Amino acid sequence: MSKKLTVSWPYVNFGLVLIVLSICLVLALLGYKQPATIGVIAISIIAILPEAREMIKTLMSGQVGVDIIALVAIGASLLLGQYVAAAVIVIMLTGGNALEEFAKNRARKELDSLLKRKPTIAHLIVNGQPQDVPVDKVKVDDSILLKPGDMIPVDGKIYKGFSSVDESAITGESLPENKKSGDEVLSGSINLDGVIEIHATKISKESQYETIIKLVSEASTKKSPLVRLADVYSLPFTIITFVMAAIAWIISGDPVRALSVLVVATPCPLLIATPVAIVSGMSRAASRGVIIKSGGVLEQLSRLKAIAFDKTGTVTQGKPTVMGIDPCEGVTRDELLKIAASVEKYSTHTLAQVVVDTANSKKLSLYKVEKSKEIPGKGITAEVKGKKVFVGSFALLKESGIDVNSPICVGHSEHENTALYVASGNKYLGSISFVDPLRAEAKQTIADLKSSGVKNFIMITGDRKQVGEYIGNQLGITKVESEVLPADKVNILLAEKKKYSPIAMVGDGINDAPVLAASDVGVALGAKGSTAASEAADAVIMQDDLGRLSELVAISKRSVFIAKQSIFTGMGLSSILMVFAVAGFIVPVAGAFMQEAIDVIVILNALRARFRPKVAK
Numbered sequence: 001m002s003k004k005l006t007v008s009w010p011y012v013n014f015g016l017v018l019i020v021l022s023i024c025l026v027l028a029l030l031g032y033k034q035p036a037t038i039g040v041i042a043i044s045i046i047a048i049l050p051e052a053r054e055m056i057k058t059l060m061s062g063q064v065g066v067d068i069i070a071l072v073a074i075g076a077s078l079l080l081g082q083y084v085a086a087a088v089i090v091i092m093l094t095g096g097n098a099l100e101e102f103a104k105n106r107a108r109k110e111l112d113s114l115l116k117r118k119p120t121i122a123h124l125i126v127n128g129q130p131q132d133v134p135v136d137k138v139k140v141d142d143s144i145l146l147k148p149g150d151m152i153p154v155d156g157k158i159y160k161g162f163s164s165v166d167e168s169a170i171t172g173e174s175l176p177e178n179k180k181s182g183d184e185v186l187s188g189s190i191n192l193d194g195v196i197e198i199h200a201t202k203i204s205k206e207s208q209y210e211t212i213i214k215l216v217s218e219a220s221t222k223k224s225p226l227v228r229l230a231d232v233y234s235l236p237f238t239i240i241t242f243v244m245a246a247i248a249w250i251i252s253g254d255p256v257r258a259l260s261v262l263v264v265a266t267p268c269p270l271l272i273a274t275p276v277a278i279v280s281g282m283s284r285a286a287s288r289g290v291i292i293k294s295g296g297v298l299e300q301l302s303r304l305k306a307i308a309f310d311k312t313g314t315v316t317q318g319k320p321t322v323m324g325i326d327p328c329e330g331v332t333r334d335e336l337l338k339i340a341a342s343v344e345k346y347s348t349h350t351l352a353q354v355v356v357d358t359a360n361s362k363k364l365s366l367y368k369v370e371k372s373k374e375i376p377g378k379g380i381t382a383e384v385k386g387k388k389v390f391v392g393s394f395a396l397l398k399e400s401g402i403d404v405n406s407p408i409c410v411g412h413s414e415h416e417n418t419a420l421y422v423a424s425g426n427k428y429l430g431s432i433s434f435v436d437p438l439r440a441e442a443k444q445t446i447a448d449l450k451s452s453g454v455k456n457f458i459m460i461t462g463d464r465k466q467v468g469e470y471i472g473n474q475l476g477i478t479k480v481e482s483e484v485l486p487a488d489k490v491n492i493l494l495a496e497k498k499k500y501s502p503i504a505m506v507g508d509g510i511n512d513a514p515v516l517a518a519s520d521v522g523v524a525l526g527a528k529g530s531t532a533a534s535e536a537a538d539a540v541i542m543q544d545d546l547g548r549l550s551e552l553v554a555i556s557k558r559s560v561f562i563a564k565q566s567i568f569t570g571m572g573l574s575s576i577l578m579v580f581a582v583a584g585f586i587v588p589v590a591g592a593f594m595q596e597a598i599d600v601i602v603i604l605n606a607l608r609a610r611f612r613p614k615v616a617k
Contacts (some may be wrong), residue, residue: 014098018091024039069266072262073085125143152191157183157184161181187209265574305455339391342369505519
């Protein structure tokens with residue numbers, strides 16, 4: 001309860017100020033000046049107490065915040081009986097704080113979503129029979145049964161059975177991995193089509209999925225605090241203000257003239273310009289389907305030196321398609337596809353559906369199939385036109401005594417895990433290879449980002465080296481880190497962060513959550529994807545459209561430019577008024593209203609960030 005109250009205090013404070021000062025105004029108009037004066041003094045003191053406490057903390061840390069001028073101006077106004085001036089400054093100060101609070105509010109729940117998906121039950125094999133036990137009861141070397149569709153509860157090694165395993169949530173590999181006896185499996189992966197038994201190699205809290213949870217938690221707490229944009233300019237402006245106030249007092253011998261300088265120098269343009277521009281930019285981004293979780297994130301996005309990308313589902317579509325149909329001599333492409341699709345029609349494997357869909361798109365009539373038998377982790381066999389047909393992995397055909405390395409089929413041994421191999425009887429017919437294609441908008445997005453000033457791009461993927469380099473070359477990304485697990489992704493990102501800061505990371509899977517949290521700015525692509533990635537990120541692109549990333553950067557740059565423009569405009573106008581105040585041409589009350597006029601100009605300019613920016617082409 002107290003935490004919620006603390007977060008909402010700037011709104012409560014501003015509302016309280018408006019209500020009390022409105023009452024004081026009514027009392028003054030009715031002739032009750034003394035109660036009105038007491039009310040102004042009381043609410044001013046109450047309103048600035050939190051600011052005074054923060055100012056003391058800031059000064060003790062060796063820094064100077066812009067709030068100090070406003071606080072001194074309010075205190076001096078009250079001491080010198082300039083209550084109207086004090087009231088106007090209090091309204092501006094608390095209003096600016098309320099806007100800034102709205103701009104920077106953020107709420108993260110990344111660990112909640114990770115924990116909801118966390119494996120909780122394991123089918124422990126005891127005396128040859130499976131028993132469901134809590135996953136934290138599993139010990140190293142325990143035997144665990146995994147059925148099709150089960151999430152793997154702990155890291156382990158297969159000792160019995162074959163299956164395909166979906167590791168996309170852990171490694172980023174888009175295609176299922178065929179697993180056999182002796183192969184390792186990672187917790188958080190999904191067993192797809194076979195019954196397998198594994199020996200646990202790690203306990204739950206040391207397994208891969210728990211490591212991801214730990215990395216998200218640690219990386220989130222290591223983020224450096226952001227300095228308010230306004231505070232960058234506060235020290236020189238504060239020094240100039242107090243020097244000119246001192247000069248005014250010395251020249252005139254009148255403290256009221258010094259107060260006039262402080263009033264017109266009250267840094268409301270500094271306090272208000274940034275949150276208004278940032279909130280406007282965040283609103284503009286939201287209208288384009290991008291949620292930015294805090295104003296500080298938008299500031300970081302405007303200064304990006306580098307962007308790192310995950311591959312699968314981020315720069316690629318995340319859905320395998322047929323890349324090539326490579327028949328051997330005497331077999332046509334359509335015939336090879338037709339035979340494979342006829343057999344794969346009865347399989348639940350991811351690649352099987354791709355083959356069938358491709359055949360359907362070509363309107364091929366499939367053969368009648370008999371005696372279909374799926375071999376978990378390897379492929380499927382069936383009878384077609386009286387002959388036994390094999391469709392599956394490279395290993396399946398080799399184990400069946402079929403020579404894949406035929407002179408008339410040169411190069412077919414290169415695919416292994418990204419292809420299906422087809423044989424009829426003892427004759428090898430050819431292979432069908434697959435690729436996860438680039439997003440249609442990926443190349444243009446990289447080009448737009450380069451035009452906007454981002455010069456360094458890295459791709460970090462759990463996929464194989466040749467696949468990563470192929471995708472990187474197509475996009476013009478020269479630095480590619482391949483075959484990387486989540487823990488290594490974070491280490492690679494942190495190394496790049498030392499060279500290029502701020503750096504953004506863009507990803508969409510659960511395996512991306514730790515590295516998103518470790519980056520200066522984590523961007524999750526597609527809210528319908530991994531919830532953990534979305535919640536670990538600082539910005540979420542709601543649509544499945546990578547092109548929104550370049551829009552996000554453009555909006556951020558424009559918003560921060562407008563914020564700085566507003567700050568300098570306000571500071572410039574305030575400086576001119578200070579000169580007139582030193583000369584004695586402005587009294588405190590008039591100065592307060594002039595400063596209010598400057599605030600209106602600044603706010604109107606800052607609101608331009610809400611409108612459409614120009615995107616580099």
